[in-house]
Amino acid sequence: MEQWIQLTIDGITLGGVYACIALGYTLVYGVLRMINFAHGELFMMGAFAGVYTLQGFQDHTSLNEDLPSLTITAAIFMGIVVAVVLAVLMERIAYRPLRHAPRLAPLISAIGVSIFLRNVMLRYTNARREVYPDVFPDGSIEIGDVSVSYIKLFLIGMSILFMVGLYLFIQRTKTGTAIRAVAEDRDTAALMGIDVDRTIVLTFVAGAALAGATGVCYGMYVGNAAAGMGFIPGIKAFTAAVLGGIGSVPGAMLGGYFLGLSEAYTTKLFGAQYKDVVAFVLLVAVLIFRPWGFLGKREDRRA
Amino acid sequence: MRMESKKAWYRWPLMAVAVTGLALFAAACSDDDDGDDGGDETPAATSAATSGATQPAGGGETITISAGESIKIGISTTLTTDAAELGIPIRDAALLALSERPDIEGFSIENVIADDLCSGPGSEAAAQQLIAAEVVAVIGPMCSGGAVAALDDYGAENIVVITTSATNTSVTAQGATNLARTAWNDDVQGEEMAKFVYNELNLTNVVLVDDQSTYGKGLMDVFETSFTELGGTVASREVVTVGEQDYSAVVTTITGESPEMVVFGGYIAEGAALVRQLGDAGYEGAFMGADGIADQDFIDQAGEAAEGAYVSRGPQALETNFDEFIAKYIAEYGEDAGTQFTDFTYDGVNVLLNAIEQVATVNSDGDLEINQDDLIAAVKGITLENGATGTVEFLDNGDRDLAVGAINRVDQVTGGVLVELN
Incomplete structure (x- = not known):
């Protein structure tokens, strides 16, 4: 029994990461009807920004030991800044010129951006992993046979915090309302006086901030940043977004946790080699009965 | 109207890219043609x-x-x-x-x-x-x-x-x-690893983890066969996926078996993540990897959890010119890659x-x-x-000839570096 509780915690940890990345896919899809395949790379670049920030503190100050909360906050902040700057550039250079092109063109462009960023970092790091300095306190909470390390709790907590923050941003702020309006109907939103270009950029910014911050937390958790680290989480998060209903913010969160838990349980039941098989069988099964995902909107009228 | 002008705008660069691509392709092809003049080595x-x-x-x-x-x-x-x-x-x-x-x-x-x-x-x-x-x-x-x-x-x-x-x-x-x-051939190494764990360390209950690669799975297959023949128990075999870094569900499954040792076949990134997360989960048993993780990068990435890990480096000739080689390597590249x-x-x-x-x-x-x-x-x-790596001679199938004398080398991570055990 303890093992199943432990697996549930493992699943929630990974699921939270998937959910945070999935939100970026779903937001951009909502406003642009486009899959930003370079989104996983924003997660990766955030992790690098975090590791370089912490390494800088390590080399030049003793703040990592004296005041880890400050350096960790700074690392997360840098992760957000780098991811946001890249997302804005990405949108301006690679996607906006193609906004009125056939839908496949920005998709290919996104794959190009993804490959470009990954290779830039491969070249820069000489394909080595950058190791996070040991700033986070070791140790774990033990309840019976269940043990949860502090870093895992931190990752779970931060992912929930990021998601709640984003949800409030989308639901409660003026910008969030604009994003929802553009997602609903871009032309009508423009007629209502919403600056569509600006809103689209802000959507990218929101998704990127979440990916960058999650990248830093995940990097601290696994202990390193690598050029290829965004690829698989990116694909999984995309799957989570589709599962939850692409375009739906709560759907992406649900999809992320669903996928994380399914992977954790499958690892125990059938072995880790089958976790992707099971995840994708579930995806197909869900899409047969609910093509719009758990919480997505039916789009048959739109088409 | 707006749409039309936009379209014209993006067509230009796309055309340019397409034309450049074609030109490069043609140039590459003609290079190959030049090569034909070289004679009959095409x-x-x-x-x-x-x-x-x-x-x-x-x-x-x-x-x-x-x-x-x-x-x-x-x-x-x-x-x-x-x-x-x-x-x-x-x-x-x-x-x-x-x-x-x-x-x-x-x-x-x-x-x-x-x-x-x-x-x-x-x-x-x-x-x-x-x-x-x-x-x-x-x-x-x-x-x-x-x-x-x-x-x-x-x-x-x-x-x-x-x-x-x-x-x-x-x-x-x-x-x-x-x-x-x-x-060296993994057959030799996998068997020697099993003997080391069973005979030298006196451990009998292990979990094997591989990265599903030809190398990692192959090495663990040999280990399982040899270890079982010696009388040991392989409690379970688990796998990790290359490219991922969060193996906590695998770790939970492993710790559920309470093995005395986790033996890993695979490369640095996955091995380091596994060791690190085993440590985070409070696993206190031993860990052993092989030549795929025999690198300082493994220790750096795994952090403190790597301390005490065994790393099999396979057979090593008794007399080698390694020191002379590594001095040249360091002179050229600045550091010993520490790689196998x-x-x-x-x-x-x-x-x-x-x-x-x-x-x-x-x-x-x-x-x-x-x-x-x-x-x-x-x-x-x-x-x-x-x-x-000592005297190099080959058998008919292309494998190194072991007859020239070799010992099975095992390192242990001690104080953050790989140290050879005797």
Whole structure:
């Protein structure tokens, strides 16, 4: 029994990461009807920004030991800044010129951006992993046979915090309302006086901030940043977004946790080699009965 | 109207890219045509020859290199992907060995590097790239899965292949005649690892984890067989997925078995993540990995959790020139990569260059002639004294000859570095 509780915690940890990345896919899809395949790379670049920030503190100050909360906050902040700057550039250079092109063109462009960023970092790091300095306190909470390390709790907590923050941003702020309006109907939103270009950029910014911050937390958790680290989480998060209903913010969160838990349980039941098989069988099964995902909107009228 | 003007705007650069691409493609093709003037060493000519059209007297195809051209040596390793942590030092070691002997019979030696992605399809693509570049011989492929896949491609062209890091049993078990391997066969290593764990450490209950690669799974297969024969118990076998980093569900499954030791077959990134997360989960048993993680990067990435981990480095010759080699390597690149395979690669290149020196002859026109069959025979029959990994000799199947004397080396992570156990 303890093992199943432990697996549930493992699943929630990974699921939270998937959910945070999935939100970026779903937001951009909502406003642009486009899959930003370079989104996983924003997660990766955030992790690098975090590791370089912490390494800088390590080399030049003793703040990592004296005041880890400050350096960790700074690392997360840098992760957000780098991811946001890249997302804005990405949108301006690679996607906006193609906004009125056939839908496949920005998709290919996104794959190009993804490959470009990954290779830039491969070249820069000489394909080595950058190791996070040991700033986070070791140790774990033990309840019976269940043990949860502090870093895992931190990752779970931060992912929930990021998601709640984003949800409030989308639901409660003026910008969030604009994003929802553009997602609903871009032309009508423009007629209502919403600056569509600006809103689209802000959507990218929101998704990127979440990916960058999650990248830093995940990097601290696994202990390193690598050029290829965004690829698989990116694909999984995309799957989570589709599962939850692409375009739906709560759907992406649900999809992320669903996928994380399914992977954790499958690892125990059938072995880790089958976790992707099971995840994708579930995806197909869900899409047969609910093509719009758990919480997505039916789009048959739109088409 | 707005839409129209936008369309016109993006068409321009796209057209430009398309035209540039076509131009580059055409240029590349015409380069290949120029190569045809070189004589009968082109791939087309070679395959015609191996099918029996024009067999020279010596048997096998003879490669002719015109005066002024260079002897091309292919290097198939990975410079990208996660395995590049091992792949780049392999390239560096190969280049170091090549730089020490810049020419043979007055013909300069040129390296052609292809990224094989440490995968089957990648290694086959790299093989086609190197064959098209008209290499005389190849160092690589880097990984076992790649070597198994690409051997046929090289075999069809009768190109000699010396792999310095693909250690899986199946690589030499395929019966390829054009292959030699300076790294040791995993059969030996897997068995020695099992003996070490059972006899030396007196541990009887282990969990095996592999990365589903030809190398990692193969090594763990051998370990399981040997360990079970000795009387040990393999509580379960788990796998990790390459490219992922969160293995906590696998870790939970492992700790549920309460093993005395976790044995891992795979490479650095996955091994380090596994060790680190085992530590986070409060696992207190032992850990053992093999040559795929024998690198300082493994310890750096795994952090404190790596302390005490055993790392099997496979058989090691009793007397080697490793110190001399590593001094040269550090002088050239600034640091010891700490990687298992640099010394194997250095020796592999020297074996190849010695073999080329033996068989290459300058003909009356001043061209260099290398008979492919003779080159293969020379590589297989070579004795490289004082190598960085000891004396190198090969068995008929291309494996290193163990008869020259070797011990099974095991390191333990002590104080953040790999320290050899006695």
